[in-house]
Amino acid sequence: MARITPEEIKQIAALARLSLAPEEVVPLCRDLDSMLDYVGLLAEIDTRDIEPTAQIVPAASMLRVDKAGASFNTALALANAPASEGAAFLVPKVIEEEG
Amino acid sequence: MAAGSIPLGTCAELRRALDTGSVSAVQIVETALARARTLDPMFHAFLGMREERALEQAAAADARRLRKEVLSPLDGIPIAIKDNLAHAGEPTTCASRILSGYVSPYTATAVARLEAAGAVILGRTNLDEFAMGSSTENSAFGPTRNPWDRTRIAGGSSGGSAVAVAAGIVPVALGSDTGGSIRQPAACTGVVGLKPTYGRVSRYGLVAFASSLDQIGPFGRSVADCATVLEVIAGHDPKDATSLPESTTLSCDKWNGDVTGIVIGLPKEFFCTSGLDPAVRDRVHEAVAHLEKRGASVREVSLPHTKYAIATYYLIATAEASSNLARFDGVRYGHRSAEAHDLDTMYQATRSEGFGAEVKRRIMLGTYVLSAGYYDAYYRKAQQVRTLLRRDFDQAFTQCDLIAGPTMPEVAFAMGTRTADPVTMYLSDVYTVSANLAGIPGLSLPCGFHDGMPVGLQLLGKPLDESTLLRVGDAYQRETDWHLRRPPERTA
Structure with missing residues (x-):
């Protein structure tokens, strides 16, 4: 029961920031179809008025004092960067220069 | 006798040897390193x-x-840690190419607590890439093999930690369990594995897979060793907002093998699952009968939503994973594609080169179920069913102190047999995922053999009641010697 088209796979991949090789598309259609067929099982449960569970731990336990603590220094924060300059991560240019 | 020819004993045995001075910590660590080399x-x-x-x-x-x-x-005991736990100055690879070259700038709280207790971190263990898998076949660096039969899976995703203990290289190891990734490999390799209550152990420094499900826990050969490790790593940590304030007092010194008054629930749904090997079922029933002889009583309970657990788990886990793994973008750490001429190409090329097939599959499913138009039908629906699964356990625990069943429906299967169809691989987690969805603790311990391979007994407990699980598990190990069996030693 194919639901996912190659076009949809490409759209999802774009959302996920994945570029797929042409030979990856059809197997992913098949795998996602198979996974969606399986999880479709949940449709048979009546979940009207059931609160969703997002987190097991009560939210009240999640607060701590809003106080700055020790953090990485710049050198340590940049130590793993594929490219850096000064105190910054270096990435390909995102804004075209004017004029 | 060649160094490393003898498997390391339990922590308790090593501690006694250290106390009497018959061995030094350096000798123990040398033995562990020699065994690893061999x-x-x-x-x-x-x-x-x-x-x-x-x-x-x-x-x-x-x-x-x-x-x-x-x-x-x-103090002085060697321990292995799963390679998704940060350790300052050491690589953390998550068995993924996308973290190639990464050196952790900080240490996970669980690892820091081990070091503060004097434990010796021996090395980093193999896993399914980003802990996504049930066999450790998804590692970018090649699979881990089962010491009982090298043609079979070690289980996963913490297969490396399980095998490091099963092969007698280390007495204890740390893993992480999102849907069974400690308990299932423990069952596959004949060792003990504990997934603590969600929030019991800080997740700070554990590379996130599915944040509402992930939990760090120990492997060992004895239940008592797992309890010792848990007491060291557990406890509130301000760096993990979901870590719980409750103290972890297990009172192991009071354990005496008596389980009088303990009521063990056997969920009827666990024993009529299609795919449950009758031999596995029999081993589990025999283990429960042992506990009855030691004073426990048994009653049937029901977890009516069991058959929906895997579907619920894969929707929630992939959704959370697709969000968590967005951070791997080639900007701050790890791999960056050489095709990085503009930002969007850089993200896409980096992620496509860096992630393996299963990780991509899960990111794709997670992105799909969170996308506009499908959110309510899939993700929200799964969160609602998660509520029903939690209620099942709440209800069952009004009638029993703990739940017993198989860890896995079968023994470790042959490598390469489930990799083609992701859904059949996921089904091996049928008994383990519910504990993560409900946040409750789960313990797997060896309870016999079938076809020459270990069988795992799973005990599930009330939230924060690791104490009962471990006490009952310890009582079982006082009666049996399955956990003392060693895989045959061969050299390459």
């Missing part, structure tokens, strides 16, 4: 060893012992 080429449990640092730490432990300043029951 055995690991066959099993591939490790992705990296820290020989020099481990020996230094062992020497420091010996010096402390001489000064009578022993830090904890783990």
Whole structure:
């Protein structure tokens, strides 16, 4: 029961920031179809008025004092960067220069 | 006798030897390293060893012992950690190419607590990439093999940690469990594995897979060793907002093998699952009968939504994973594609080159179920069913103190047989995922053999009641010797 088209796979991949090789598309259609067929099982449960569970731990336990603590220094924060300059991560240019 | 020819004993045995002075921590660590050198080429449990640092730490432990300043029951004991736990100055690979070259700038709280207790971190263990898998076949660096039969899976995703213990290289190891990733490999390899209550152990420094499900826990050969490790790593940590304030007092010294008054629930749904090997079912029933002889009573309970657990789990886990793994973009750490001419190409090329097939599959499913138009039908629906699964356990625990069943429907299967169809691979987690969805603790311990392979008994407990699970597990191990059996030793 194919639901996912190659076009949809490409759209999802774009959302996920994945570029797929042409030979990856059809197997992913098949795998996602198979996974969606399986999880479709949940449709048979009546979940009207059931609160969703997002987190097991009560939210009240999640607060701590809003106080700055020790953090990485710049050198340590940049130590793993594929490219850096000064105190910054270096990435390909995102804004075209004017004029 | 060649160094490393004898498998390391339990922490408790090593501690006694250290206390009497019959062995030093340096000798123990040398033995562990020698065994890793001999055995690991066959099993591939490790992705990296820290020989020099481990020996230094062992020497420091010996010096402390001489000064009578022993830090904890783990002082001088070698331990392996799953390679998704940060350790300052060491690589953390998550068995993924996308983290190639990464050196962790900080240490996970669980690892820091082990070091503060004097434990010696021996090395980093193999896993399914980003802990996504049930066989450790998804590692970018090659699979881990089962020491009981090298043609079979080690289980996963913490297969490396399980095998490091099963092969007698280390007495204890840390893993992480999102849907069974500690308990299932423990069952596959004949060792003990504990997934604590969600929030019991800080997740700070554990590379996130599915944040509402992930939990760090120990592997060991004895339940008592797992309890010792849990007491060291558990406890509130301000760096993990979901870590719980409750203290972890297990009172192991009071355990005496008596389980009088304990009511064990057997969920009827666990024993009529299609795919449950009758031999596995029989081993589990025999184990429960042992506990009855020690004073426990047994009653049937029901977890009516069991058959929906895997579907619920894969929707929630992939949704959370697709969000968590967005951070791997080639900007701050790890791999960056050479095709990085503009930002969007850089993200896409980096992620496509860096992630393996299963990780991509899960990111794709997670992105799909969170996308506009499908959110309510899939993700929200799964969260609602998660509520029903939690209620099942709440209801069952009004009638029993713990739940017993198989950890896995079968023994470790042959490598390569489930990799083609992701759904059949997911089904091996049928008994383990519910504990993560409900946040409750789960323990797997060896309860016999079938076809020459270990069978796992799973005990599930009330939230924060690791104490009962471990006490009952310890009682079982006092009666049986399954956990003392060793895989046959062969050399490559």
